Each structure stands twice: as structure tokens, then as C-alpha cells.
Amino acid sequence: MPPKATRKKAPPPPTRPDDSLSPSRPSSPTPSSSGPPPFARPLPQDVKDVGHRYTLVQRVQCLTLLVEGFKADYIKQKTGVSERSQRNIRKRAYDRGFRPEQDPRILESYVADAARSGRPKEISEEKEQEILSAVRSDRSGREKSSEVLAYDAGISRSSALRILHKHGLHNVKPTTKPGLTAEMKKARYEWALEHKDWTLEDWKNVIWTDETSVVLGHRRGAVRVWRTSEEAYTDTVIRRRWKGFSDFMFWGSFSYDEKGPCHIWRGQTVAQRKKDDLELAKLNEELEPVEKAQWELNTGLRRLDLRPKRGRKPQWRWNEKNGKLVRKSHGGIDFWRYYKEIMLAKLIPFAQKRQKIRPKTLVQEDNAPPHAHHHQARVYKLHSVERLLWPGNSPDLNAIEPAWPWMKKTTTARGAPQSKRQMEKTWYNAWDDLPQTSIQAWIERIPRHIQEIIRLKGGNEYEEGRKAFKRDHKGTRLKGKLSTHSYLTPRSDHSAEDEGWENIDEPNVDEVLSDG
Numbered sequence: 001m002p003p004k005a006t007r008k009k010a011p012p013p014p015t016r017p018d019d020s021l022s023p024s025r026p027s028s029p030t031p032s033s034s035g036p037p038p039f040a041r042p043l044p045q046d047v048k049d050v051g052h053r054y055t056l057v058q059r060v061q062c063l064t065l066l067v068e069g070f071k072a073d074y075i076k077q078k079t080g081v082s083e084r085s086q087r088n089i090r091k092r093a094y095d096r097g098f099r100p101e102q103d104p105r106i107l108e109s110y111v112a113d114a115a116r117s118g119r120p121k122e123i124s125e126e127k128e129q130e131i132l133s134a135v136r137s138d139r140s141g142r143e144k145s146s147e148v149l150a151y152d153a154g155i156s157r158s159s160a161l162r163i164l165h166k167h168g169l170h171n172v173k174p175t176t177k178p179g180l181t182a183e184m185k186k187a188r189y190e191w192a193l194e195h196k197d198w199t200l201e202d203w204k205n206v207i208w209t210d211e212t213s214v215v216l217g218h219r220r221g222a223v224r225v226w227r228t229s230e231e232a233y234t235d236t237v238i239r240r241r242w243k244g245f246s247d248f249m250f251w252g253s254f255s256y257d258e259k260g261p262c263h264i265w266r267g268q269t270v271a272q273r274k275k276d277d278l279e280l281a282k283l284n285e286e287l288e289p290v291e292k293a294q295w296e297l298n299t300g301l302r303r304l305d306l307r308p309k310r311g312r313k314p315q316w317r318w319n320e321k322n323g324k325l326v327r328k329s330h331g332g333i334d335f336w337r338y339y340k341e342i343m344l345a346k347l348i349p350f351a352q353k354r355q356k357i358r359p360k361t362l363v364q365e366d367n368a369p370p371h372a373h374h375h376q377a378r379v380y381k382l383h384s385v386e387r388l389l390w391p392g393n394s395p396d397l398n399a400i401e402p403a404w405p406w407m408k409k410t411t412t413a414r415g416a417p418q419s420k421r422q423m424e425k426t427w428y429n430a431w432d433d434l435p436q437t438s439i440q441a442w443i444e445r446i447p448r449h450i451q452e453i454i455r456l457k458g459g460n461e462y463e464e465g466r467k468a469f470k471r472d473h474k475g476t477r478l479k480g481k482l483s484t485h486s487y488l489t490p491r492s493d494h495s496a497e498d499e500g501w502e503n504i505d506e507p508n509v510d511e512v513l514s515d516g
Contacts, residue, residue, distance in 0.1 A: 185458030
């Protein structure tokens with residue numbers, strides 16, 4: 001046992017590896033008259049290292065030896081703490097409430113460093129608010145780089161970054177939403193009010209349909225903006241997306257209970273175009289007498305009056321205004337191709353099949369020109385299929401829209417296909433692998449979207465999807481293993497029911513790709 005203060009000082013014991021007081025060093029040199037050895041120590045939180053200070057362990061050991069009555073020279077040899085620092089440690093501990101005669105336990109708060117003010121700040125709070133206001137003022141401010149923000153404010157780039165990060169602003173990709181005019185917002189708001197009382201059982205009756213463009217080698221999301229996690233759907237953060245060029249168009253349909261047929265649009269040959277023109281001319285010959293009789297009835301009612309009408313008497317002309325079917329697209333997707341390749345071949349048979357299970361089946365289509373053509377309404381009425389009216393530019397109200405990011409991620413998960421033919425085959429396979437559970441989850445979130453649209457008076461500045469959904473990445477970051485995402489799992493064999501549906505509505509993939 002070491003000698004007490006009243007006894008003669010004993011010589012220091014020999015140096016051993018176990019005598020080290022530093023947690024970061026395997027051993028410490030023997031104390032010498034030249035001064036205490038350097039001791040490495042972790043600093044307390046929010047404290048900057050401005051020079052040599054002692055570790056918490058050193059301070060606790062020093063205070064313990066002081067309480068036990070050991071002399072300052074011996075304590076200095078054992079702990080490396082100078083005599084003056086020993087007095088300061090004891091004084092600070094007593095000032096902070098240390099009373100060994102009442103409680104001999106030494107708390108960390110007795111020996112830890114106090115918070116220090118540090119160097120006075122050169123950037124005032126007003127300057128910080130100026131930078132934040134410049135970022136959040138408009139779209140241009142959101143896209144400014146930290147260097148430009150620093151130059152405008154007269155500070156360094158690192159200071160500007162520190163201020164932005166301090167307030168939770170990070171340079172990330174902007175949120176994209178479709179552009180909405182005042183008329184579109186009004187239509188969305190009125191539609192949401194009409195369907196706010198629909199239950200999930202009502203939405204199970206709907207067949208969802210839509211097209212998406214597929215571009216080989218297309219890169220998205222090059223723009224980044226400054227925002228916090230709560231500002232994802234602020235108007236200055238959102239970037240609107242608009243329809244553009246594509247290598248081919250993919251059409252699909254599904255309901256809550258069953259996945260429907262799909263289709264890839266291909267360019268028409270000259271022979272196919274001529275064949276369609278002959279069929280259209282024949283149909284116009286059958287429609288002309290019907291439309292002329294209706295025109296004469298409407299014209300006669302308008303001119304019925306006691307006073308004679310001035311001007312020339314209206315003459316019948318068989319044109320588009322009076323109901324003639326006219327194709328305006330040259331090789332694209334028009335009402336006639338949609339009628340022939342989608343409605344008659346796939347969509348109406350699928351709707352009639354669903355009507356046997358759910359008699360209140362509805363077909364949802366957006367307001368694209370091929371869908372909104374007056375000829376399509378006549379065809380649906382002829383086949384006793386009801387349609388669900390839809391507001392324009394509202395992908396957040398279409399349950400099939402989330403399928404397209406899933407499809408595009410699936411088809412490029414192991415590398416993008418190198419040819420259009422390979423891409424088409426990949427998209428057919430991905431549609432077969434689309435889980436029905438995902439389809440049901442996309443439909444189940446429509447009622448919440450309607451409530452958000454009502455709250456925003458027709459706007460779309462809200463987060464889509466299930467509100468309580470939280471992604472769990474636990475166990476997915478293992479080397480040599482894929483995550484549990486469905487688009488990364490190997491393709492499995494289809495059920496007999498799926499194969500039967502494919503045999504009816506979708507030919508063999510290789511035959512489809514080699515056709516025409």
C-alpha cells in the first residue's frame with residue numbers, strides 16, 4: 001500500500017505496461033523531472049481542444065488521491081497532473097457540490113470541462129437569416145450553389161455550407177409534380193368532392209389503365225435543390241415534369257383483384273395504314289346517314305321561330321365537325337389505333353370478364369386525345385361498359401401510375417437493355433412479375449389522396465403514398481446478397497391462371513416481337 005501523507009514518501013514503483021493512464025496508448029513513459037508525459041484523452045461534447053488538458057480518468061484519479069490525503073508530488077508521479085492543476089481540480093469539484101464526507105462517489109460533472117464561449121462569431125444571426133431567405137425566396141434561390149450564396153452574402157463558401165447544414169438544408173434532387181392550371185385545380189377539386197365518400201369496395205370495381213413512355217439510355221434527375229426534409233413539397237422545391245420523346249409506349253391495365261393485359265405500341269407499316277383507312281372509310285359510310293339525320297333535326301329546331309331567318313340556309317357537309325371520323329396522326333397513337341389495338345382486342349374483353357365478378361365494373365382512362373375521342377364513348381356504350389370520368393393531368397389519382405417507376409426500375413436493375421427488342425421483351429416479363437399485393441397497396445392509397453386534394457383545393461403539393469409506411473432497410477446491406485425488393489428477385493413460374501390469361505389476350509413474346 002502506498003504511504004500516507006504523514007509517512008515518508010516511498011520511491012516510485014518500476015514502470016509496467018499496466019501503469020499507463022492513457023486509454024489510447026499501450027504504455028506510458030516513466031514520469032521525469034522534465035514534466036508530465038502527454039496524455040491523450042477524448043474531449044467532452046461541445047468542447048474544443050485548445051491545448052493540453054487532462055483526461056477525465058486522470059482527474060478522477062487525482063481527486064481520489066487528494067481526498068485520501070496523498071501528497072502532491074506522489075499524485076503528480078502517478079497521474080501526471082501538476083500541483084497547481086490538482087488544486088484547481090479539487091476546487092472545481094467542491095464548487096460543483098462534491099462533499100466526500102457525505103458521499104464519496106465522484107461524478108463526471110465534478111471533473112468535466114465547462115462549456116466555453118470560444119472565439120466570438122463573425123457571422124451574425126442577421127447574416128444567417130439573409131442566406132436562408134435568399135435560398136427560400138424562389139426557384140432560382142433553391143438552385144444556387146453554396147459558392148454563389150457565399151459570394152452574395154460576403155462570406156466564405158465553408159461558412160455558407162455550415163449555415164445551411166445547421167438549419168437542415170441539403171442539396172438534393174427536386175420533387176417533381178405535373179403542372180396544374182387554375183382550371184385543372186378546379187376540376188380536380190370538384191372531382192375529389194364527388195368521390196370523397198367512396199370506400200375501398202367502390203375502388204375495387206375500377207379497372208385502371210394508362211400508358212408510359214420508355215426511352216433507352218434516358219437519364220433523369222440531374223438538378224438538385226436546397227431543402228429540409230419537411231420542404232419536399234414546397235412549391236419552390238417541386239419541379240414539374242412534362243411529356244416528351246419516347247422510343248416506344250407501353251400500355252397496361254389492372255384491377256384490385258386481377259392484373260389485366262398489356263400492350264407495346266409499334267409503328268404502323270404502309271400496308272397496315274392503308275388497311276385501317278379502308279376500314280375507317282367503310283365505317284364513315286355507315287355513320288353518315290345517322291349523323292345527317294341528327295344534324296337535320298338539330299338544325300330544324302334551331303331555326304324554328306315565328307320570324308323568318310335571314311341569311312343562307314345551312315347546307316349539310318360530311319366533315320369532322322358533323323361527326324366524321326378523321327385520323328390526324330401520321331404513324332402515332334390516335335383514336336383509331338387505340339380503338340382497334342386496345343379497346344376491341346384487350347380492354348373491353350377484360351372489362352366484360354370483370355363484370356361477371358363485379359357487376360359495377362368501371363374503366364378508368366385519362367383525358368388523352370385517343371381516350372377522349374367521341375367515337376370511344378359510342379363503342380363503350382355499344383358493349384355496355386361504363387367509364388369513370390377523370391380530371392386532367394392527375395397521375396396522383398391513377399393507381400396505375402406507381403407501376404411505371406417499379407417497371408422502369410425492374411427493367412434496369414441489372415443493367416439497361418442494349419436494344420429496343422430486348423427492352424420490349426424485358427417489359428413484358430416485368431409486367432408478368434408485377435406483384436398483385438403492390439397493385440392492391442397502390443389502389444388503397446387513393447382515398448387518402450382525395451382527402452389531400454380537398455385540403456389543397458385541387459393542388460398536388462403533398463406526399464403521395466401510404467402515410468404510415470416506413471421502409472425498413474435492416475438486413476439489406478449485406479455484401480454478396482440482394483435486398484428483398486421484388487424487382488431484384490429472380491423470375492418465378494407463373495400460375496396456371498396467369499398462363500391462361502396470357503394465352504387468351506397476349507401472344508407469345510417472341511411472336512409479338514417478330515410480328516410486323
